[in-house]
Amino acid sequence: MQVFKSKLEMLEPRGNVKMSHDPDGICITCPRDDGSVVAPGTYSVPVRIDLTAKTDSTNIRLKYGDGAAILNWECNDHELRVHAG
Structure with a gap:
C-alpha cells in the first residue's frame, strides 16, 4: 500500500x-x-x-470517491454519530 503523508504544499484549499x-x-x-x-x-x-481533528463545528465530513463518512454531534453534544453515504 502506498503511503501518502500530507504536506501543506501538496494540499489544495477550496x-x-x-x-x-x-x-x-x-x-x-x-x-x-x-x-x-x-x-x-x-x-x-x-x-x-x-x-x-479539533473542531467547534457540529460535523466533520470525510469524502472519498462517491461516498462520505459524516461524523456529527448535531442532536446530542455527548454522542458521536457516524453516517456513511
Whole structure:
C-alpha cells in the first residue's frame, strides 16, 4: 500500500480555508464551515485515512470517491454519530 503523508504544499484549499504549519502537523481553519481541502492523487481501495481533528463545528465530513463518512454531534453534544453515504 502506498503511503501518502500530507504536506501543506501538496494540499489544495477550496472555499474559505486557511492552512498553516502547527506543532502538531497542519492547522486548517474554515471560519464559515463552507470550505474543504483536497489531497492530490488517485487512490484505490483499501484506503486508510488517519485524522486527528479539533473542531467547534457540529460535523466533520470525510469524502472519498462517491461516498462520505459524516461524523456529527448535531442532536446530542455527548454522542458521536457516524453516517456513511
